[in-house]
Amino acid sequence: MKQYLMALDQGTTSSRCIIFDRSGSILSQVNREFRQFYPQDGWVEQDPTEIWASQMGVAVEAMLKIGVGAADIAAVGITNQRETVIVWDRKTGAPVCPAIVWQCRRTAERCAEWKREGVEPDIHRRTGLLLDPYFSASKLSWILDNVPGARVRAENGELLFGTVDAWLIYNLTDGRVHATDPSNAARTMLFNIHTMQWDGELLRLFRIPSSMLPEVKASSELFGYTAAHLFGGEIPIAGVAGDQQAALFGQCCFAAGDVKNTYGTGGFLLMNTGSTPVNSEQGLLTTVGWKVAGEVSYVLEGSVFVCGAVIQWLRDGLKLFSKASDTERMALSVPDSAGVYLVPAFVGLGAPYWDAYARGSIQGLTRAATANHIVRAALEAMAYQTADVLDAMRREAPFPIGAIRVDGGAAANNFLLQFQADVLGTPLARPACVETTAKGAASLAGLAVGYYADLEDLRASWRADRSFLPKMEEERRTALLAGWHKAVERSLHWAE
Numbered sequence: 001m002k003q004y005l006m007a008l009d010q011g012t013t014s015s016r017c018i019i020f021d022r023s024g025s026i027l028s029q030v031n032r033e034f035r036q037f038y039p040q041d042g043w044v045e046q047d048p049t050e051i052w053a054s055q056m057g058v059a060v061e062a063m064l065k066i067g068v069g070a071a072d073i074a075a076v077g078i079t080n081q082r083e084t085v086i087v088w089d090r091k092t093g094a095p096v097c098p099a100i101v102w103q104c105r106r107t108a109e110r111c112a113e114w115k116r117e118g119v120e121p122d123i124h125r126r127t128g129l130l131l132d133p134y135f136s137a138s139k140l141s142w143i144l145d146n147v148p149g150a151r152v153r154a155e156n157g158e159l160l161f162g163t164v165d166a167w168l169i170y171n172l173t174d175g176r177v178h179a180t181d182p183s184n185a186a187r188t189m190l191f192n193i194h195t196m197q198w199d200g201e202l203l204r205l206f207r208i209p210s211s212m213l214p215e216v217k218a219s220s221e222l223f224g225y226t227a228a229h230l231f232g233g234e235i236p237i238a239g240v241a242g243d244q245q246a247a248l249f250g251q252c253c254f255a256a257g258d259v260k261n262t263y264g265t266g267g268f269l270l271m272n273t274g275s276t277p278v279n280s281e282q283g284l285l286t287t288v289g290w291k292v293a294g295e296v297s298y299v300l301e302g303s304v305f306v307c308g309a310v311i312q313w314l315r316d317g318l319k320l321f322s323k324a325s326d327t328e329r330m331a332l333s334v335p336d337s338a339g340v341y342l343v344p345a346f347v348g349l350g351a352p353y354w355d356a357y358a359r360g361s362i363q364g365l366t367r368a369a370t371a372n373h374i375v376r377a378a379l380e381a382m383a384y385q386t387a388d389v390l391d392a393m394r395r396e397a398p399f400p401i402g403a404i405r406v407d408g409g410a411a412a413n414n415f416l417l418q419f420q421a422d423v424l425g426t427p428l429a430r431p432a433c434v435e436t437t438a439k440g441a442a443s444l445a446g447l448a449v450g451y452y453a454d455l456e457d458l459r460a461s462w463r464a465d466r467s468f469l470p471k472m473e474e475e476r477r478t479a480l481l482a483g484w485h486k487a488v489e490r491s492l493h494w495a496e
């Protein structure tokens with residue numbers, strides 16, 4: 001009986017491998033950071049070879065750490081930074097240029113041109129996405145137009161394109177498998193989320209030869225086997241999902257209305273909308289959660305640009321404390337924020353405001369305000385921003401909110417989560433296993449090989465560390481939210 005599942009969690013700044021047992025406990029975990037390159041203003045690149053080598057390195061180390069071999073591992077699941085583009089030679093596996101990372105803005109001007117041509121509504125209808133450099137299509141198009149010889153080679157069928165999952169699968173299988181899953185494909189802006197196929201119209205618009213594209217398999221399915229020489233035996237690769245969707249799955253948000261929120265550097269709120277892709281009028285993204293057992297689950301996604309990053313700013317910029325975890329004690333040392341609001345619109349505001357010219361502000365200051373009040377206002381702002389996005393989802397989704405589950409570094413903060421439950425007026429829960437992204441990938445893989453029987457079996461392995469119930473009186477809640485919206489109002493259009 002093979003006892004373990006292995007998750008390869010290829011993130012934006014580090015590659016991580018986690019080995020889980022059947023109860024969902026972590027037996028071994030290894031993390032390795034890799035280099036980021038900023039060759040020009042707004043450009044972000046990574047070395048595909050380093051991505052692969054670091055991911056392979058941590059996998060081997062994680063196995064050695066607890067003395068397990070390929071024969072002990074039932075399956076491997078992959079989760080990854082989304083949208084990042086890699087193009088490589090079909091025969092040799094050599095990348096034709098650096099990976100263009102999701103954060104890279106090099107195609108901003110080109111995207112603005114496409115917008116002026118009026119193609120955005122059609123793209124949105126097909127993909128559920130907004131026309132933005134963030135997604136893969138414009139980056140891939142840039143490579144074909146700018147890397148010498150790339151377009152000709154691509155048209156001759158010599159080059160392959162993939163997001164990071166496809167790149168890892170290609171390398172794990174010694175080049176035998178070129179495939180991705182629908183949660184990753186849905187972020188390329190080349191994939192039609194309604195037909196669940198690569199979209200011929202979009203391929204024409206972005207001038208992408210279809211021979212470059214990976215096959216789109218289900219998120220929980222046998223993709224192939226790792227080449228025997230890598231881990232001393234073959235292991236089935238059986239689960240694949242982009243990081244945010246994997247976290248939603250890892251949180252067991254399987255029902256329509258279930259929500260997970262990640263409090264990381266930024267915030268990522270995803271709601272499962274079941275078999276219905278819900279179209280958003282408020283700038284939320286409609287995307288694919290996963291395809292499991294022949295069924296597609298769609299999600300609504302909203303992000304908060306500056307979430308935990310506001311805590312970093314208070315620590316490193318204003319030097320109000322030395323550790324992020326100090327903020328819980330500071331916030332609890334005062335009964336309220338003394339009327340202070342901090343709007344962390346450092347890079348504008350996203351959903352539901354969509355104002356690139358909004359800028360940060362601290363408002364409501366009196367002589368009574370202390371560092372503790374400002375810290376408290378910052379944590380409260382993280383909760384208010386999340387509440388704004390969830391409100392937008394509530395308005396658009398045709399069913400009630402189900403479970404709300406949280407993760408990410410700042411979800412360790414109990415003050416934040418209690419305040420979040422209070423301003424939402426809804427209970428929320430933090431899981432015992434905070435590695436929800438890796439857990440999701442492992443779960444998808446485990447499901448495909450029969451390690452887990454079904455979703456119920458997985459639900460049984462999800463355990464709450466702590467639940468937070470709303471305790472605030474309605475009057476206070478309404479007053480606080482009104483104050484927040486007034487503060488946001490006065491931060492809009494600032495840099496126009």
Ligand code: ADP
Binds near residue numbers: 307310311328408409
């Ligand atoms: P990433 O998005 O880089 O994966 P993490 O999920 O590791 O981020 O979360 C780190 C973020 O959470 C940082 O921005 C940090 O300031 C914030 N953070 C970490 N611990 C706490 C805490 N106890 N209270 C508030 N914020 C925290």
